[in-house]
Amino acid sequence: MILDIISFITAWLTYFAIYSIVAITLNLEAGTAGIVNFGKVAFFGLGAYIGAIINTYLLLMAAGVDPYKCPPYTSEGVIELTRIAASEPGLVIGIFILSLVLSFLITGLFGYFLTYPIIRVGSGFVGFALLSVGEVLRAIYINTEFVGGIHGMLGIPQPFTWIRNPLISDLCYMVLTVFFFILTYMLAHRIINSPLGRSLRAIRDDDIAALCLGKDVPRMKSKILFISSGLTGVAGALYASYFSSVNPQMFVILITFNIWAMIIIGGLGNPLGSVLGALILSLIERILAFITPIIGGLPFSPDYLRPIIIGTLMVTVLIKYPRGMLPEKPIKTPAMELLKSISRRG
């Protein structure tokens, strides 16, 4: 029983940490910089697929197996990967770290260059252009045999599988994801409470006026999309390795809106709010995943429980706290303290 509880909490915290990274970065884009990113899942999915490709193909090659004879989306490939994951910890962890770095860079650059054509149009169009990017990528995954097509890829090694005890290996992975979550939080917190954060809020409030005050609006938005997409890519790679698999069905538009729900409930512009939103929604998700198979006697399919609960929650929160549970805070820079010290003196 205690082991059950520990493994539930481990699974939830891992899930929560990964979603927090995505929610914090979306909040940085949408809440602080005003980029209506309806394509969050595109970056999340891209990071996951890059992580999956590197942790399978490259790992097989590094271990001396020809990945074209037993590709990772076949059962032979999965067997090979499982064997390598259990027996060669150094190699697996090395490749895993490389996959995180590459996920960050490729997804970040993808975000950066994607902004070039689309960030110059109005914010509504940006939202829909990014939304369609997510679907286009999904169509590419479905039609590419290299990444397993519609069935996706299996056997992506979780980097701590060589620890024989599954509970401990899951705990290690949880600690790793929590580390990245804290890193992302600190980055977002610092960016928001800096002159850059102030200029981003200015751009969000009124991009024409910001342009008139010498702010290179498209460039600043591109930079933010680079860093936040890169971190989303890392979250995606962590997600892929956690579930040991990726498939196109994991990266549907619904994920994007789930993350939007997190930041709206938590509070736009406040990174702590995104964490709270991710905490609440991931808990609901995990509990439902746990009880849906055993629940009975409902007048509707238990699959509908999730949208019902999240929808009700969102409406309730927005009625009670229109700016989210933790609204945006003033920017903390030395300027604020200076003003306080002056007004205290009289």
Place this chain on the structure above:
Amino acid sequence: MSDPILIVKNISKYFGGIKALEKVSLSVPENSIIGLIGPNGSGKTTLFNVVTGFYVPDGGEVYFKVNDDYVRIDGLNPHEVFKMGIVRTFQIPRLFPSLTVLENMLVTPINQIGEKLINSIRFRVWNKEEEMLARKALDILKEFGKLDIADKRPSEISVADVKLIETLRGLMTPARLYLLDEPLAGLDIPTAYKLLEFVKDLRARYKLTFLIVEHRIDLLLGAVDYVYVLHNGKLLSSGKPEEVMKDPRVIKAYVGE
């Protein structure tokens, strides 16, 4: 009069068949206050938009004086024009609503160290500059007696203060030319006069130049050195304010036959 700081030469701007501006030329001498008046739709704001980089003109040139040289600025992006040293205010004031007055001042300086992504996460790299800018901003606010609203948001202060702050934040930069788009709109007469006094004060203290678009020619008269009158996209008249007021063409354009 001193050298011109801004020269507008034969500027034309068409929107489809509509000639918003047709071969308009004017020059703004350094350290002067120039009025740009005209009835609705005469092209005043279009001219502002051309000068500040929002529109690319269909003909003509705009020159701005930078260190004794004249640099052509038409066709530049708005943020590049700002960096040259031209500040503009809007008909409907555009302070950033979620920032306090102090933060609105602090957003303005160009190329802040902490605005770079890589620097923004390293507090020690930018906190010195930030403190210096904050002192400067607070000094300016204090100078104009507005220290008490420094921590207020734009929605919490009066319209006159919003307009004042919109102009004052330009002082955070080395900008020398201010384009004010209908600064007196929405103000009662005593407040309007106060704002004009403030503009004169700024010119004297900071050696600034102002180009003011305004409907209320009567209020403007005592403050401006020279007036240009636009009508249907063309320059109708120009001269000292009293002369322009007597010009029959101007009277006709404003009140009809």
